[in-house]
Amino acid sequence: xxxxxxxxxxxxxxxxxxxxxxxxxxxxxxxxxxxxxxxxxxxxxxxxxxxxxxxxxxxxxxxxxxxxxxxxxxxxxxxxxxxxxxxxxxxxxxxxxxxxxxxxxxxxxxxxxxxxxxxxxxxxxxxxxxxxxxxxxxxxxxxxxxxxxxxxxxxxxxxxxxxxxxxxxxxxxxxxxxxxxxxxxxxxxxxxxxxxxxxxxxxxxxxxxxxxxxxxxxxxxxxxxxxxxxxxxxxxxxxxxxxxxxxxxxxxxxxxxxxxxxxxxxxxxxxxxxxxxxxxxxxxxxxxxxxxxxxxxxxxxxxxxxxxxxxxxxxxxxxxxxxxxxxxxxxxxxxxxxxxxxxxxxxxxxxxxxxxxxxxxxxxxxxx
Amino acid sequence: xxxxxxxxxxxxxxxxxxxxxxxxxxxxxxxxxxxxxxxxxxxxxxxxxxxxxxxxxxxxxxxxxxxxxxxxxxxxxxxxxxxxxxxxxxxxxxxxxxxxxxxxxxxxxxxxxxxxxxxxxxxxxxxxxxxxxxxxxxxxxxxxxxxxxxxxxxxxxxxxxxxxxxxxxxxxxxxxxxxxxxxxxxxxxxxxxxxxxxxxxxxxxxxxxxxxxxxxxxxxxxxxxxxxxxxxxxxxxxxxxxxxxxxxxxxxxxxxxxxxxxxxxxxxxxxxxxxxxxxxxxxxxxxxxxxxxxxxxxxxxxxxxxxxxxxxxxxxxxxxxxxxxxxxxxxxxxxxxxxxxxxxxxxxxxxxxxxxxxxxxxxxxxxx
Numbered sequence: 039x040x041x042x043x044x045x046x047x048x049x050x051x052x053x054x055x056x057x058x059x060x061x062x063x064x065x066x067x068x069x070x071x072x073x074x075x076x077x078x079x080x081x082x083x084x085x086x087x088x089x090x091x092x093x094x095x096x097x098x099x100x101x102x103x104x105x106x107x108x109x110x111x112x113x114x115x116x117x118x119x120x121x122x123x124x125x126x127x128x129x130x131x132x133x134x135x136x137x138x139x140x141x142x143x144x145x146x147x148x149x150x151x152x153x154x155x156x157x158x159x160x161x162x163x164x165x166x167x168x169x170x171x172x173x174x175x176x177x178x179x180x181x182x183x184x185x186x187x188x189x190x191x192x193x194x195x196x197x198x199x200x201x202x203x204x205x206x207x208x209x210x211x212x213x214x215x216x217x218x219x220x221x222x223x224x225x226x227x228x229x230x231x232x233x234x235x236x237x238x239x240x241x242x243x244x245x246x247x248x249x250x251x252x253x254x255x256x257x258x259x260x261x262x263x264x265x266x267x268x269x270x271x272x273x274x275x276x277x278x279x280x281x282x283x284x285x286x287x288x289x290x291x292x293x294x295x296x297x298x299x300x301x302x303x304x305x306x307x308x309x310x311x312x313x314x315x316x317x318x319x320x321x322x323x324x325x326x327x328x329x330x331x332x333x334x335x336x337x338x339x340x341x342x343x344x345x346x347x348x349x350x351x352x353x354x355x356x357x358x359x360x361x362x363x364x365x366x367x368x369x370x371x372x373x374x375x376x377x378x379x380x381x382x383x384x385x386x387x388x389x390x391x392x393x394x395x396x397x398x399x400x401x402x403x404x405x406x
Numbered sequence: 407x408x409x410x411x412x413x414x415x416x417x418x419x420x421x422x423x424x425x426x427x428x429x430x431x432x433x434x435x436x437x438x439x440x441x442x443x444x445x446x447x448x449x450x451x452x453x454x455x456x457x458x459x460x461x462x463x464x465x466x467x468x469x470x471x472x473x474x475x476x477x478x479x480x481x482x483x484x485x486x487x488x489x490x491x492x493x494x495x496x497x498x499x500x501x502x503x504x505x506x507x508x509x510x511x512x513x514x515x516x517x518x519x520x521x522x523x524x525x526x527x528x529x530x531x532x533x534x535x536x537x538x539x540x541x542x543x544x545x546x547x548x549x550x551x552x553x554x555x556x557x558x559x560x561x562x563x564x565x566x567x568x569x570x571x572x573x574x575x576x577x578x579x580x581x582x583x584x585x586x587x588x589x590x591x592x593x594x595x596x597x598x599x600x601x602x603x604x605x606x607x608x609x610x611x612x613x614x615x616x617x618x619x620x621x622x623x624x625x626x627x628x629x630x631x632x633x634x635x636x637x638x639x640x641x642x643x644x645x646x647x648x649x650x651x652x653x654x655x656x657x658x659x660x661x662x663x664x665x666x667x668x669x670x671x672x673x674x675x676x677x678x679x680x681x682x683x684x685x686x687x688x689x690x691x692x693x694x695x696x697x698x699x700x701x702x703x704x705x706x707x708x709x710x711x712x713x714x715x716x717x718x719x720x721x722x723x724x725x726x727x728x729x730x731x732x733x734x735x736x737x738x739x740x741x742x743x744x745x746x747x748x749x750x751x752x753x754x755x756x757x758x759x760x761x762x763x764x765x766x767x768x769x770x771x772x773x774x
Binding site: 039040050051052053054055086108109111114128129131132134135138141154155157158161180182185186187188189190191218306307308309310311313316318320321323324325327328329345346347348349350352363364365374376377380381382383402403405406 | 407408418419420421422423454476477479482496497499500502503506509522523525526529548550553554555556557558559586674675676677678679681684686688689691692693695696697713714715716717718720731732733742744745748749750751770771773774
C-alpha cells in the first residue's frame with residue numbers, strides 16, 4: 039500500500055502529487071491579514087479554493103471570521119468539521135437542494151445563503167414553513183454588479199427585498215455582489231477603477247435598501263484581485279478572497295507577485311520522445327486544468343508546458359536541448375488554482391523538503 | 407443526508423449529477439462488439455474512460471478480454487475489484503512507482519506494463535531482483551507511432567528489445583503504439599489514411615523484432631476513432647477503445663454518430679441575469695471540462711454553453727428569448743468524456759427515467 043507519511047522527504051512522494059510549501063503559504067496568509075485587517079472589514083475567505091476544513095481553521099486562527107463556500111454540499115462537509123459560520127455564495131435552487139438546506143440548517147443555524155429571485159426566496163420559505171424550524175434563515179440578496187452570472191439587477195433589488203420581508207422564515211441581513219469579471223484585469227490602476235465602479239453599484243443599492251427601512255448589516259464582495267479596493271470602499275463590510283493562499287499563474291499575470299506560488303503539482307519526467315528539446319512528464323489534464331491557460335514549470339525560464347492528454351504533458355525548451363533525465367522531478371505551477379485543487383485528493387504540505395502535514399481535499403467534487 | 411437510491415426517479419436527483427442512459431450505453435457496447443469481434447482482434451477496452459470496475463465487468467461480459475488502464479494507481483483499484491488482466495499503458499518511472507508495481511504484481515501477476523527506455527526497463531528489473539518474485543513481468547515496448555508523447559523511436563526498438571532480453575525479470579511479449587493524435591481527425595477517409603500509415607510503423611516494427619527472434623505475441627493500439635482501421639490491419643492483435651461507451655461532442659464531431667451520447671451532466675437553471683437570451687445553470691468548470699471545447703446542451707439546437715467559473719455556466723439563445731424557468735433541468739453533453747468523468751464521484755444510471763444502478767467512479771483522481 040502506498041502510504042506517504044508526515045516526516046517523509048518530498049523526494050519519496052510518488053507523482054503527480056499536490057504539494058504546498060508551508061513557509062510560502064503562511065507568508066501569503068500573513069500578507070493578506072496585514073493588508074486587510076487594519077481596514078476594518080470582516081475577512082470571510084472563500085473556501086472554494088482550499089476545499090479544506092483544516093485550512094479554514096488555519097485562516098480563522100490568523101484572523102478570518104467564518105468562510106464562504108460556493109455550494110451547499112461544501113457547507114455540509116466543512117460545517118461537520120467544526121467550521122459552521124458559512125456563507126453559501128450560490129443560489130439554492132430545486133426541491134432536492136432546498137431539502138438539503140433544511141437538514142443542514144437544523145444542525146448549523148449560522149449558515150447563511152443568498153437569493154436572487156422571488157421564486158427562489160419563496161421556495162426556501164415554504165420549506166421552512168413545512169419543517170418545524172423556528173429560527174429564520176439569514177439571507178443576503180445576490181446583486182449583479184457586472185459579472186452577469188447570477189444576481190438580481192440593481193433596479194429590481196428593492197422589489198426582491200420587499201418580497202423577502204413578506205416571508206416569515208427569511209431574515210434579510212445584507213447584500214452580496216461579486217465582481218468576478220474584474221479579478222484578472224491586468225494592471226492595478228485599471229483593475230481598481232473598474233472595481234470602484236462595481237462597488238458603487240453594490241454600496242448604493244445597499245444604501246437605497248437601508249433608506250427604505252431594510253436592516254442591511256452585511257455588504258460582502260471581493261476576491262484576491264480586488265479585495266484591497268473593496269475593503270477601502272466605504273460601506274463594504276466583508277471581503278471573500280480565496281486564491282491568495284496558493285496563487286496561480288493566471289492571478290500572478292494579472293495582479294503581480296505580492297502573493298507567491300505556494301502550491302505546485304510535483305511531477306516526473308517519464309519519457310523522451312521525438313525531439314531533443316522536449317521531455318514528457320506524468321501530469322496532464324487530470325492533474326492540471328487548462329481553462330485559464332496552461333500550467334508552467336516552476337523556476338524554469340524558457341521552458342513551456344503543453345498538456346498531451348489526461349496523463350501526459352510536454353516540457354519544451356525554447357532553445358538548445360534538454361538535459362533533464364528520465365526520473366527527474368519538476369514542480370508545476372497551476373494556471374487556475376481552484377479547479378486544479380479539485381482534481382486531487384490530498385495536499386502534502388512540506389517545510390524545507392520534509393512533509394509536515396497531510397490534508398485531505400475534503401470538499402473535492404462537491405458540486406451540488 | 408442526501409442519499410439517492412436505485413428506484414428513484416431522475417427528477418429527484420440533486421444537480422449537477424452525472425447520469426447515464428442505460429439503453430444507449432448498452433447499444434454502444436453492442437455496436438462496438440458487433441464491429442470488432444468478427445475481425446478477430448482482442449478487445450481490451452481502455453478503462454481510463456469509465457474508471458469503474460463495474461463497467462469493466464460489463465464490458466468483459468459483452469466480449470472484452472481484460473482492460474487497459476493509464477496509471478498504476480488505477481490498476482491497484484480495479485484489480486482489487488476482480489479485474490486483474492490489465493495492461494498499464496503508461497511508463498512506470500521513479501522508485502516510488504516501481505515499488506508500488508512490485509507490490510501490485512505480487513497479488514496480481516497478470517498485470518502487464520510498457521517500457522520505452524533502457525533506464526526504465528533496468529529499474530524495474532532491479533526491483534524484481536531485490537524482491538523475491540520468481541515470475542517475470544509481461545512487458546511491451548511502447549513505440550512512438552507519430553504522437554510523440556511517449557514511446558521509443560522505431561529505429562531504436564531493436565536495441566531496447568535486445569536490452570530487455572538481457573534482463574531476467576522482464577518478459578518481452580509485444581509492442582504498443584498509440585496513435586492518439588489521429589483519434590479526432592475529421593472525416594473517415596482522412597482518418598483511415600493516416601491511421602494506416604501509423605499502423606504500418608507499428609506492424610513493421612513488430613515484424614522486424616520477430617525476424618530478429620523476439621516472440622512478439624501482442625501488437626496493441628487504437629482508440630474509439632481508429633479501432634476499426636487498426637482491427638483490419640494485418641498484424642494488429644489488440645485494440646484499446648474507451649470513449650465509445652459514453653461518447654462526447656468532440657468525438658462525435660470527428661467520427662460521427664455511430665455511437666451515441668449515453669452520458670450527460672444533469673444541471674439546473676439557477677438564475678436569469680442580464681439578458682433575456684440567457685440562463686445561468688449550476689454546472690461550471692468543476693462539472694464539465696473545457697480542454698476540448700465547451701460542453702453543449704442535449705437536444706437544444708441554437709443554444710450554446712459558456713462556462714462562467716467553477717460552478718456556473720451560461721446557456722445562450724442565438725435568437726429570441728428563453729422561456730426556460732428557474733429550476734428547469736438541462737442535460738449537458740461533455741466535450742471530453744474521460745476528464746469529465748474524473749470530476750464526478752458517482753454515475754446515476756437510469757432507464758426510462760428511473761435510476762437502475764449507481765456506480766462509484768472508483769479510479770477518479772488516480773493520477774499516479
